[in-house]
Amino acid sequence: MTIGTQADYRRYADALSAYIRRDGSSLGDVQVERITTPVVQRLVEVFAMGRPANRQQPSLPATPSKANHLFRYLRRTLAWGVRNGHCTHNPAAGVRQAKEAKQHRMPTPDAYDVVLAFARERGAFPSHTKGSCPAYIAPVMVLAYSARLRGIEVCTLTDAHRLQEGVHGQRRKGSRDSVTEWDDAMTAAWEELAARRSAIWNREGRNFAVPLRPEHRVLLVEQTGNPMAKSSLESAWQRFITMAMREGVIEKQDRFSLHGLKHRGVTDTVGNRGDKQDAAGHQSPTTTGRYDHALPVVKPPRRR
Structure with missing residues (x-):
């Protein structure tokens, strides 16, 4: 894993941990077993379409691309947790990614x-x-x-x-x-x-x-x-x-x-x-x- 990838993962972890749920709690304070597939699906949609105006939300821009980066990181982390006995299931499995517009920005x-x-x-x-x-x-x-x-x-x-x-x-x-x-x-x-x-x-x-x-x-x-x-x-x-x-x-x-x-x-x-x-x-x-x-x-x- 490159240094740049490690920095990205730390940023994703901070953004997910600071994510504020509907009940006012942050995702980082929730037990893994209480995180369900609908919770992860809503997280992807919120980050993709724009978060509520809440000063406690992380500063990561809300775009479909960023939402999918966060989702893939969460899915990968939870899969590691299942393999190593830290959790019993992966609620990110089966979640649909945000649809991204194809933006290659190729020069003429x-x-x-x-x-x-x-x-x-x-x-x-x-x-x-x-x-x-x-x-x-x-x-x-x-x-x-x-x-x-x-x-x-x-x-x-x-x-x-x-x-x-x-x-x-x-x-x-x-x-x-x-x-x-x-x-x-x-x-x-x-x-x-x-x-x-x-x-x-x-x-x-x-x-x-x-x-x-x-x-x-x-x-x-x-x-x-x-x-x-x-x-x-x-x-x-x-x-x-x-x-x-x-x-x-x-x-x-x-x-x-x-x-x-x-x-x-x-x-x-x-x-x-x-x-x-x-x-x-x-x-x-x-x-x-x-x-x-x-x-x-x-x-x-x-x-x-």
């Missing part, structure tokens, strides 16, 4: 091009000056798009993932690893991040011990020289994309997420659904279908 081809150009322009500004953005934003965009990587998968790229034939994408969430062949854009992006890392590690007055093993030399690093956390990358991305909208590079409706670059990469992959599934590392074509937004071109019917 034009939006991707103009935002990438903007990232390169502003990344060339001196650091921490007005209008600048981190120099790593543009190469991260290229790798996330071309190798169809999540943000966390870009953060964990190391020198060991640089193979002669291409970039070894070490994937999460049960997806299969894959190697994306080099092209000029990916090569330039990797070299740019590697040069930035070397400049940070070799900065005058810095006593940084460079890892000897290639699998320990992370490609994307903070100014301190340490590996960049996923949260840091996401925060930098939000500041950058907000600046892009503020300066009229893209409209608000064209805003896209860092993860949307993977959607764009899968959609733009040449080939059939099987080719796209292999490129994305998905275990099933159903998952690929959620990432591939290309409209199929089919032939008209022909009467015999």
Whole structure:
């Protein structure tokens, strides 16, 4: 379990524990045996649709996505409790999840091009000056798009993932690893991040011990020289994309997420659904279908 996942679980536990029931008691004070399936179902619905105005409620935003995160955490925790003898049943079993709208926030081809150009322009500004953005934003965009990587998968790229034939994408969430062949854009992006890392590690007055093993030399690093956390990358991305909208590079409706670059990469992959599934590392074509937004071109019917 990663540090980020542990932090998420602690936040979910706090939110569930502070949840105020109809009788005024908090869920954290209720014995497990008194928690029923209808109680859990109502909890999911309340978090999904919006909680009552109550100052005692936790500050976690009420959305279907957050409600389902809380529900899955509760179901997993109670299943562990059953297995280890802490409770006799799992009231979260059989509860229906909240319906989530499909929001991939994938960039249009034009939006991707103009935002990438903007990232390169502003990344060339001196650091921490007005209008600048981190120099790593543009190469991260290229790798996330071309190798169809999540943000966390870009953060964990190391020198060991640089193979002669291409970039070894070490994937999460049960997806299969894959190697994306080099092209000029990916090569330039990797070299740019590697040069930035070397400049940070070799900065005058810095006593940084460079890892000897290639699998320990992370490609994307903070100014301190340490590996960049996923949260840091996401925060930098939000500041950058907000600046892009503020300066009229893209409209608000064209805003896209860092993860949307993977959607764009899968959609733009040449080939059939099987080719796209292999490129994305998905275990099933159903998952690929959620990432591939290309409209199929089919032939008209022909009467015999």
